[in-house]
Amino acid sequence: MTRDFFNKESWTVGKAAELYGIDTWGAGYFSMGEEGDVVVTPFGADHGPKISLHKIAKEVEERGLAMPVLLRIENILGSQIKLLHETFRKVIRENDYTGEYKGVFPIKVNQQEEVIEAITQFGKRYNHGLEAGSKPELIAAISMMKSREACLICNGYKDEEFIDLGLHAIKMGYQVFFVIEVPGEVDLIIERAKYHKVTPHLGLRIKLSTQAEGLWTESGGDASVFGLGMNHIVDVIDRLKDENMLDCLELLHYHIGSQIPNIRDIRAGAMEACRIYEELVNEGARMGYLDLGGGLAVDYDGSNTNFHSSRNYSMEEYCCDIVESIITVLSRNNIPHPTIITESGRAIVAYYSVLLFNILDVSSFLPPPIPEKLPESANDLLENLLIAYNMVSPKNIQECLNDALFYRTQARQLFKHGQINIRERALAENLAQHTLIKISQL
Numbered sequence: 001m002t003r004d005f006f007n008k009e010s011w012t013v014g015k016a017a018e019l020y021g022i023d024t025w026g027a028g029y030f031s032m033g034e035e036g037d038v039v040v041t042p043f044g045a046d047h048g049p050k051i052s053l054h055k056i057a058k059e060v061e062e063r064g065l066a067m068p069v070l071l072r073i074e075n076i077l078g079s080q081i082k083l084l085h086e087t088f089r090k091v092i093r094e095n096d097y098t099g100e101y102k103g104v105f106p107i108k109v110n111q112q113e114e115v116i117e118a119i120t121q122f123g124k125r126y127n128h129g130l131e132a133g134s135k136p137e138l139i140a141a142i143s144m145m146k147s148r149e150a151c152l153i154c155n156g157y158k159d160e161e162f163i164d165l166g167l168h169a170i171k172m173g174y175q176v177f178f179v180i181e182v183p184g185e186v187d188l189i190i191e192r193a194k195y196h197k198v199t200p201h202l203g204l205r206i207k208l209s210t211q212a213e214g215l216w217t218e219s220g221g222d223a224s225v226f227g228l229g230m231n232h233i234v235d236v237i238d239r240l241k242d243e244n245m246l247d248c249l250e251l252l253h254y255h256i257g258s259q260i261p262n263i264r265d266i267r268a269g270a271m272e273a274c275r276i277y278e279e280l281v282n283e284g285a286r287m288g289y290l291d292l293g294g295g296l297a298v299d300y301d302g303s304n305t306n307f308h309s310s311r312n313y314s315m316e317e318y319c320c321d322i323v324e325s326i327i328t329v330l331s332r333n334n335i336p337h338p339t340i341i342t343e344s345g346r347a348i349v350a351y352y353s354v355l356l357f358n359i360l361d362v363s364s365f366l367p368p369p370i371p372e373k374l375p376e377s378a379n380d381l382l383e384n385l386l387i388a389y390n391m392v393s394p395k396n397i398q399e400c401l402n403d404a405l406f407y408r409t410q411a412r413q414l415f416k417h418g419q420i421n422i423r424e425r426a427l428a429e430n431l432a433q434h435t436l437i438k439i440s441q442l
Helices: 013-020 053-062 074-094 113-126 135-144 160-171 184-196 230-242 263-283 315-333 380-391 397-416 422-440
Strands: 030-032 038-040 069-072 101-106 129-132 151-154 175-180 201-205 249-253 289-291 339-342 353-356
Touching: 013 030, 038 053, 053 069, 053 353, 074 101, 074 113, 074 315, 101 113, 101 151, 113 129, 113 135, 129 135, 135 151, 135 160, 151 160, 160 175, 160 184, 175 184, 175 249, 175 289, 184 230, 201 230, 230 263, 249 263, 263 289, 263 315, 315 339, 380 397, 380 422, 397 422
Parallel strands: 101 129, 101 339, 129 151, 151 175, 175 201, 201 249, 249 289, 289 339
Antiparallel strands: 030 038, 069 353
16 A cells, blocks of 8 residues: 555545555456446457446446346356467467367356356357256257367256266267266166167266365365275276276366365365275276366465465466476376366456445544644643644654554543543544644654
């Protein structure tokens, strides 16, 4: 914070941007305009038009609509999908990775029809798919998928009707993967696949020992609720071998948490999963897809740290660490590089909607002007505070700071014990604050 933030006459757009940190958390989509209002750039920094949110709010009211209004900026969805895919493509190309990248969007993150429609439309050129964790989500996904090359990942509880829906989608030409999360799902999938005479695409969701930092740390580790442990993985492999269906096993999936703030955890999870992937290949499974789940964090506070509301990595670092981890583990024994899948949800939609509302009132931390003279009956500490204010200079900053803080504390104590009244307490706070401001401006 610059020293003259309290001076209204010297206030600038740059100081406003610094105060609110919009350039750090805005991700290139939000910034301060030349007139001091917030502007949105749907196609990212330095690309396309900059649109004033204040002007949008005025136009909305001119149409007879009242605030608050939820403004949805669909082009940001397209920009985030493009950024994710283009960054992965760049990293894949630079590291001679022989696989490709296909993203999927978890419908549960935002189930609104307009959002899913926009994501599938923008993602069509990249074969960006969807993830469904329930029958309603699977029906929505099948009806809204725009590309037959995109992946449709089926997670969550799977009953007979859910599995039948997915098998019919395979008949329609969709790349549907049934991700086995509990051993009991295997027999039901085998039974329904035989009934419909459809070869299913199967995946395993595994429990990793790796645990990520952040609010969702319990999503990983041996005690996590979802996924198969090592013994269950072996049981599923043996069951598929008994049915001559091991070649149906093509995908490995894990999820160690949403909003993973530390890149170290992302890398550790990927390397552990790759070892399991390698063993599945050695067991004779076809494999070909590695689904790292969610976790790509959003830097909500702009601090670029491993705090739970931030992240200590960029999009390129995220992609690079994943690709390099896979290469490091699988290339040792010449295991073909799999197609990488991530289920990034919040990273796609976090920036696309803005709540606009009217400001009902404003409050200010600026103190009222100092009176020309103190009341005749004023307590001595008020005189001392006024002297400290008048004495502020570059030569005695520390002395005046100590005096202001000391007499302010003394005034608060005297007020608690009934030795000064509320007007004297208010005047003491006023004088102390003016002194601090005067010091900050030197």
